[in-house]
Amino acid sequence: MKKKIGIPSKRFFNKAEKLVKSAIGAMPELYQDYYHVNDILTDDTPELQNLILRETGLEKFKISAGTSDMLAFKPYISQLIGDIQGNTYYRNYNNPLGNTNARQALAIAENAKFSKDIYTYKNVGLTEGSTGAISQIFEYIKREYPKSEVVIASPTYYLYKYLAKFYQLDYKEAFRIKPGRTAEFDSIKDIEEKISPRTKLIILVQPNNPTNQLSSISDLKALLVRCKKQKILLLVDELFSDLMYDESLFTPSDNIAEKVNALQNLVIVKGYSKSKNLAGFRIGYLFSANKNFMQCIDEISEQRQCFAGASNFAGVIILDSFIQTILTQVAKGVKVDMAIFKSKILFKNVGLPFNRNSSIKKVVKSYTAYKNNLIQKYGDYLDLVLETLGNDIESFVPKTTAFNTFVKIKGVEKTNFFDVCLNYYLCSNVVTQIGPCFAFDQENWQRSPNLGFWLRISYSRENKRKFIVSLKEFSEFKKIYLNNPDKFLRTNLVF
Template sequence: MPSISNKGLSMPESPIRKLVPFADAAKKRGIEVIHLNIGQPDIKTPQIALDAVKNNTITTLSYSKTEGSERYRSKLALYYQKHGIDVSAENILVTIGASEALAFVIGSIADTDNEIIIPEPFYANYNSFSVVFGVKVVPIVSKIETGFALPSIADFEKSITPKTKAILICNPNNPTGYLYSKEEIKQLALLVKKNDLFLIVDEVYREFVYDGKQHYSALKEENLEEHVIVIDSVSKRYSMCGARIGCIITKNEILRKTILKFMQARLSPPSYAQIAGEAALDTPQQYFDEVIAEYEIRRNTLIEGLNKIDGVKVTSPQGAFYCIVELPIKDSDTFAQWLLEHFNVNNETIMVAPAAGFYATKGLGKNQIRIAYVLERTILKKAIHILEQALKEYSLNEN
């Protein structure tokens, strides 16, 4: 048969989705699967966004502007201004989700064999996009012992080479839930300016911050306009994962014009989804207050329960709705598959994301999983019980 590309063969499987066939098989056997593997909230989408699509009177569903509708971008600019970020519609490019946003950014700033430095563990698809564009991810390890805090600036300095194009972080972090502080963002700002690099910040979870802490956007840094690129999305903020609407925010005009060429090749972002996204911007603050309070309670429920399981190590996330959990096992890939194929409690089991796929350094994360606490508390408590019982039985089999 004709050969497959090396790029295709090198493309990593998603640790979040690769076990789906085993979950589907379990469901066909009558097993209920509790999905802790994916950040799909059970929070309802704001009705105002759903109604905007449902009640629309469009008669011809035409292309939108390549960079997104001006109305939507203007309204987005007002959202950021409300959060103390000085941007205009011209600084915003609308994309098909944050994934396309990141792909276009990487394609615009990096050539084959260029390097992007990323603290690990990181969102698994960062590895995928690096393969697509032939870019090398240079990981710097953050550790569970420090709560996955930003590695030292000295570690970043040592990793910078003539091929380095950018530093990429997710704030708050997926998969660790770590919230980078204002001081840490400022340290990175000084570093990228000193070395003439881009600072790419994935701020998809910017709304979800706990314990009275505040999110500090890299866009607030002065004299860094040519360096900062922010990625954002409606998916998590409004529980609109299926809308697939994101955006790129940058004041670097040359970069925006370059990204626009990639966007022209895919024509335009979806019109109905932009209508929903525009309407969602009118969501009252009460919605977010209630959602954030609910996630904080879910986090507390999960962390409290996990800390009671022998041999389990976990830190308390400060943002987003994920945590990395270290288990008393050798291989979380094998364990995650075993959960779906061979284990259940009262015909129920759990699906988790093996954490090795969130690292670039081979061998790291082998005994860790990522859990998304996007389900209600009663289900989380049930999932914790299933995990505890599974570990007891699995440890006997593994040893």
């Protein structure tokens, strides 16, 4: 029977404290930040996890997960199974940038946005998820500009700041918030202020995770012009661009770059983990019109001696690229049948999984239905999240893109944020991620009135009941914790 949220025994807290201190003490200096401490305590300290399981009787649950529980598109799963059964890709070696047909398919799909071809397969590199792409770009910067500086639009994915530290590159975090019930995080103006003569790389996630912020076309255009003028590489992470609630609001970064003749200053990163729900397959890619940059990425890929495993899933990449090419043309006003006809010509040398028009039309129609259903489900989920936490929310971010949201929890301003999250985990076996996982450090979030206790909520859980119960338990726990702080574990640690 499920236990209610309560205050565990002193004996339990003593055991937990020893395990927590031991785990943190064993972490290397590079991991002494909020994200890594939180991640290692909740995912890589089995003794602590077993202790919590015995105490609560509950399996671990994440309300801030970076992946979705939703199933992938069935034809993609069928394609994967068929390719494995047919020994199609996995028995072959590929060149450093990955399977050529898959890269050609991606180039065709990305070209569909333009009136002329911008990319060939040589402008595309397969990577181990989008994280592999990001890592290669940082390695390029370290190799070519070892004394340079990186500007990171924050809050954002922890890996950007981690890689800057790992490669011993100086970095600045660009940040700007417009407070209010619906808060807006928009970093571009601060990015421009933080650019220096040493800046060689700027990071922008468009749309942002976790804030859902979408930078305006005019701001992005001005930033690209600045990058062109000062010979800066702009890395735009478009991982969440396929999950817009209103697709008309998003303009691809390379469409904007083309208009200001700044394609040479742009590299885009994408992957199949968020919108395709294939996170575990680690399918990612980067692409850029800059030939010299791509040549360096080729060399970096080769020296790693372990080329992208995404090549094993070339069939899915080709199938998805084919579907996206058709849908891009349809969005531009081309009739479906004509879009299929044109796309078949473009893909004739790539290796399509099927050729019959009736089959293609059916798959495109079912993919559209799948995606629309996914977006609808996410949207309903988000509304339920805001309703459930209503009285605890001081601010939230716009409903722009699925499947994360960022909410500011009120009432915990005078607490130690690490202790709040740690004790919630100890009492409920529920894992959270808050502001310092995505920018700055814990002290900044606790001290600044414009920051505070911002909680990322991933409303992509399949078990809706468990998810909503976890949110309600968070509210319940918060009341108990604030009324009885001395009865909980107090570390006073700051990361």
